Amino acid sequence: xxxxxxxxxxxxxxxxxxxxxxxxxxxxxxxxxxxxxxxxxxxxxxxxxxxxxxxxxxxxxxxxxxxxxxxxxxxxxxxxxxxxxxxxxxxxxxxxxxxxxxxxxxxxxx
Amino acid sequence: xxxxxxxxxxxxxxxxxxxxxxxxxxxxxxxxxxxxxxxxxxxxxxxxxxxxxxxxxxxxxxxxxxxxxxxxxxxxxxxxxxxxxxxxxxxxxxxxxxxxxxxxxxxxxxxx
Numbered sequence: 590x591x592x593x594x595x596x597x598x599x600x601x602x603x604x605x606x607x608x609x610x611x612x613x614x615x616x617x618x619x620x621x622x623x624x625x626x627x628x629x630x631x632x633x634x635x636x637x638x639x640x641x642x643x644x645x646x647x648x649x650x651x652x653x654x655x656x657x658x659x660x661x662x663x664x665x666x667x668x669x670x671x672x673x674x675x676x677x678x679x680x681x682x683x684x685x686x687x688x689x690x691x692x693x694x695x696x697x698x699x
Numbered sequence: 700x701x702x703x704x705x706x707x708x709x710x711x712x713x714x715x716x717x718x719x720x721x722x723x724x725x726x727x728x729x730x731x732x733x734x735x736x737x738x739x740x741x742x743x744x745x746x747x748x749x750x751x752x753x754x755x756x757x758x759x760x761x762x763x764x765x766x767x768x769x770x771x772x773x774x775x776x777x778x779x780x781x782x783x784x785x786x787x788x789x790x791x792x793x794x795x796x797x798x799x800x801x802x803x804x805x806x807x808x809x810x811x
Contacts, residue, residue: 622799631790631802632742676741683797686732686755691741 591615593690595677600696601667609662609693611677619683623651623662624676626692632676636662664695672697701725703803705791711809712781720776720806724793731774732800733766735787742790748774749796781810 592614601607613621620639624632638644638653638660650663664671674694678687704723712718724731733745744758748768759765763781768774778785788807792800 619797624802631804634799634801637799678742686744686747686758687742687800688744689734689742 591679591681591688593677593679593688595675595690595693597691598694598696600698601664603667603669603697603699605667606663606665607667607695609664609675609677609695611660611662611690613658613660613677613679613690615679615681615688617681618655618679619685620680621651621653621660622678622680622687623649623660624678626674626676628673635675667697669697669699671695703791703793703801705789705803705806707806708804709807709809711811713811714783715780717777717779718781718808720778720789720791720808722774722776722791722793722803724772724774724791725801726772728793728795728801729771730794730796730800731768732792732794733774733776734790734792736790736805737787745776745789778808781808783810786810 595611623635626632636651643652648665653660674692676692677690680687706721731748734742736742746766747755750771751768763779766776786809788805790805792802794800
């Protein structure tokens with residue numbers, strides 16, 4: 590079966606660092622994606638990992654361990670505009686659909 | 700076009716009516732996906748197209764749901780005899796094969 594788990598909610602302080610974890614169990618693996626979704630808007634692509642290790646893109650970094658079925662999204666220097674839902678998704682087959690977790694609602698407080 | 704577009708942006712219908720939702724993918728994107736999202740929930744996969752064919756229809760919840768894609772471009776998702784549980788935001792995404800999908804703004808469907 591397919592299972593993608595992430596925390597439902599997280600709260601962090603402006604200027605701080607927050608790590609959002611994602612664990613997955615899927616029948617295949619061809620990449621892990623992170624998307625950001627503000628309320629009432631469509632998801633926007635943040636990052637993609639297919640090999641183990643850390644991918645850094647500005648204030649956002651994403652890590653993958655395929656052997657552990659684990660990823661995290663790291664957000665540094667948090668800003669109020671980072672308050673959003675963060676979606677973890679796995680693609681099982683090349684060119685196939687993405688399977689999404691339930692999303693983590695991040696609230697950034699002043 | 701510059702991005703994925705969907706129409707209508709909002710649709711209110713009565714229980715039992717049929718609805719059609721349209722998706723215009725990014726030009727040149729061969730892969731097209733339909734998802735739906737209920738309030739406060741994650742994205743639920745519905746169907747995936749590669750060109751005009753649908754190799755994965757596993758997410759369609761019932762035979763009231765169908766989708767087609769013509770000319771390798773525009774796609775239409777049809778829901779027949781709508782039910783209240785069909786109320787959700789229907790999201791379309793497109794991509795080149797193997798790359799990250801880009802999402803459209805969605806169609807918010809409300810079934811009264």
